[in-house]
Amino acid sequence: MFHDNKQVRKVKGNSLLKNCKVIKVNAEKISEAVIEFHKVLRDTLSNSSVELKETFTVSKESLNWVITVLDAGEFWSTPIETVLQYPVSDKVKLWAPWGDPRGDTSGGGTNNKQIADAIINSGDLSSLTSWEDPLVAQPVTNKLWHYGAPRYQYDDSGVLYCPFQGDVINMPMISFFEKDHDMGLSLILSPEDTLLDINLETKKDGTVKFSRFNHRIGGGKVLRFSMDLVPHQADWRSSLGWMVERYRSYFYPTNPLAKEISGTGAYSNSDAEFDVAKMKKMAFRVNWRASFDFPYMGMFIPPVDKNEVWSSFVRERGGASSKSTSISKMSDYSKNMDDKGFYVLNYFNVTEFGTQIKYPKPAPKKSGASMWLDANDYLYEHLADAMLFVPDNQKPVVDKDVYNTEPGKPFWTWEKAVVMDPGVKSYQDFLVDQANKLVTELPNSYGICINRMDWTRFYNHKTDDGVSWMGDQPVGSMYVSWMKIMEKLDPVFHDNNKVIYANNHVKRIEQLKYVDGLFDEFTYAGASLNAVALLGNQKPVLGWISNDKQLTPDSDEVMQKFLYMGVFPMAPFPENDHSIRPSKLADKVYLDYGPLFNQLRGKEWVLEPHVISTKENAKVNLFKSFGGYTIPITHVKEAQLVEVRIKKKELVKNDLKVYAYHPGDEDPIVVPTEVVDGELKIVVPIKRGCAVLKINKAQ
CATH class of the missing domain: 2.60.40 (Immunoglobulin-like)
Incomplete structure (x- = not known):
């Protein structure tokens, strides 16, 4: 129950385990502010008993709601559900930090494979890229929402995930608003908990249900989840503002320097001279150095003298001629850009390694100090235990070329690199060493931008993170692995006054704890623009525009949705990689809007109601x-x-x-x-x- 302006609403809430029956409930008043409910549940499938405790603590700002689950038996998993029911009427509205308030707009339900094929084959994405204002509350309806991204399942029809789907929420929260009485209520799950896969279901009768998947139950292990019921005014700024203030470390940059690195951006590997004055008029500030300096994915700074030359990764792209580079050349580029008044972020990736990786292990080609020259040799000698393999019970998938998946073989990715688990020590140590090299060898670089967070949806069936369970076995969640590697990269960059940006295909707030800014590859799509803007409400956000066709038919509408959401669009820069390049149309639009975007620098959303x-x-x-x-x-x-x-x-x-x-x-x-x-x-x-x-x- 909560009240405001003499209005009273009775709400119902409880937590349970799916497929479990409540056998006994005891209530205990701990203090004037605390009450606990002790439940004994019985699993209808195994007939084993489980203890579930719900603790409610009243504070000035919220009703804190903690659930703990204890089972002394064998390990198993079932969805852990929290249900809240709000009394609805035609005047009650719902709001969430969603990709699209309409939910799934693809017309045929979620289909990752169709989306992936359209991207890879440059197909028609118009039905997936439309934009709807995410700051408008909606009628209470029957819908299913995925937290961050649709959860990985063995029978998933696709592997490659790009964030075009509108039926995604980027923070685990849901709000009810009553405009006539200017009051609202939010249920907000804590990002400080270990969060795996979560779905949110809403019903017309005012019932909302959060379902937590793949948590390991049993073995005497205590599972704990915290959330809050928060009363507030009938404005999205109220509920989002509470979330931001309560969990500040997830929303504000660790390094304030990140806000200086805000403006329109580029993703280019060009060393050619460009019109500096023109780019500044376009509000241009930063180039995320496109990913082709390094010899292959993951080997961002090879173990060589600063003047030793190697052939860069660009040689692998469509038979293009190779480009020679060195640590000195990389460093000189950053200094040259710095001298012009621009910033450079270097490419980084924590989930992929190599190029043209073979399986099984091929015969070695190199040894000793020269082993790094061959990606297969280095991988199998030093990092093989971190490779992510397709589970034996995974349905075979054919997406396109290297995205084929066969049970028992590695997950391959772009340029036939392999997917890696950054939670495995060997690979963690390698990545930390690479990070230290970047900081030391490239003093005029301002930091990194981490690519390809889509792989964090997956589970490693050859590791055990102590918390995850899938397919009747212990596994390692790549969400957990992400948090582990970020804890180690945090001091490397932040203690040296560098920044960490990310291209977060998966839109989850807890993943951004150590991330200073966002450079999103899919903001030409409405759902991705909305999600990344809401997540980055107190951080700088840069967003992709692929080509000048995406400025048509109405370039004003395109630029204005970026302004409204506080996101800097990609600038037309020479040799931008799969992103907008200079043209008569692009140059005019950006010169027209550059002065407007310059006013967004240092942006923080003001989250006071009304x-x-x-x-x-x-x-x-x-x-x-x-x-x-x-x-x-x-x-x-x-x-x-x-x-x-x-x-x-x-x-x-x-x-x-x-x-x-x-x-x-x-x-x-x-x-x-x-x-x-x-x-x-x-x-x-x-x-x-x-x-x-x-x-x-x-x-």
Whole structure:
């Protein structure tokens, strides 16, 4: 039960294990603030008994809800479910940090293989890339949501995962809103717990259910999960704001330098000179150095003298001629970019190794100090125990070329590298050594961007992480492995004032604990744009645009959804790899919008309830930014003027100077303001459906 403004709502909630029957329940009042429910459950399949305890603790801000599961018998697994039922009416709305509030928009349900084939074959993705505003609460309906990504299952029809699906939530939370009474209630699962696969199911009757999969039960092991019921106002900023404040380390950069590395970006391996002034007008700031300096995946800095030359990975791409490089050349590139006022992030990957890997082990070609020259030799001599193998009970999959999977063989990936488990010590040690080399040998690099987090969905059936269970056996979750390697990479980079960015195919908040910023490969797709923007609400976020066709038919609409969500789009940069390159159209669009995106630098979402509003047919957001505050006003239909109201206290004052930036205009204009009924009122001229306001603090 919770109440606000004399409104009372009775909610029901409990936790259970699927396929288990409750045999006995005892309630115990521990204190005025704490009550516990002790349950004895019986597994209907094995007839064994399980203890489940639910502890509710009242605090000023929430009702903390902790469940513990204890079974002294044999190891097993079943979904661990938490159910909450809210009294619904046609005035009750739902909100979650979702990829798309409509859920799955593919028309035929989730099908990873169809999506993967479309990407690989440059097929039509239009039905998967449409954008819907994720900040609008929705009617309560029957839907299924996946946390981060659809969970890996043996009969999955695809292996390659790209985040086009709308039916994904990126934080384990769900909110009910009642606008008429300005009240809401959220159920929020703690990202500090060990989280494996989770689904969220919503029902029209107000029932929501979180199901946790693949946790190991038994052996006297105690499982513990914490969550909170949080009352708040009827605004997504209230529920998201509570989440951000409670779990700050997951939302804010460990290294504040990351916010300097914010602007439109590139993914290029070009060493050619470019028009510096032009790129700065496009708000360009950072090049994630495309992945072809190194000799093969994983060997980012070979064990050689800084002037020794090797043939880079580019030779493997479509028969392209090889490119010679060295540590000195890599270092010189970073310094050259730094001198021009730009930043370089080097490529990193913790889940893939090699190129053209053979299985079984081929005859050795190299030995001793030269072994690194051959990816097969180095892998099988030093890192073979970290290879990820297809489980024996996995359904064979044929996606495309190297994405074929056969039970008992390795998972192969791009350029026939193999998938690796960063939770295995040999590979962890190798990655940490590579990280140290990057820090030492490339002093003008600002850090790394980690690619290919899609493999973290999988389980290693040859390891045991102590917490996971799948297919009636102990396994190692790659989610757990990710957290282990990030704990080790964290001090290497952050203690040396470097940053860690990530291209997070899988959208899960706990994976970002040590990540300073996001450079997302799929933001031309609406679901990925929404998910990465919400996850990076207090971090810099850069997003992909593949080519100038994705600026059509309405380039203003494309740019404005990025502005509204606080995401910097990929800039048209020479020799960008599978991303937008200079063209007449691209250059014009980015030169028109560059000054607007520059106002987003240092962006942090302001998460105070009802802090900004408009009565017009427009979208508005409020960010704290370098020097003050930034307000994108976008998607304006027909109106030439838009009235915006702001409640943030430090901005509600007279004689405040506000600048409005418009697409295609070189200089901003000053717009008048006034204080009305305790709010700052701004009437903003609109051009091409858009304006970006900048309010400087020093006034």
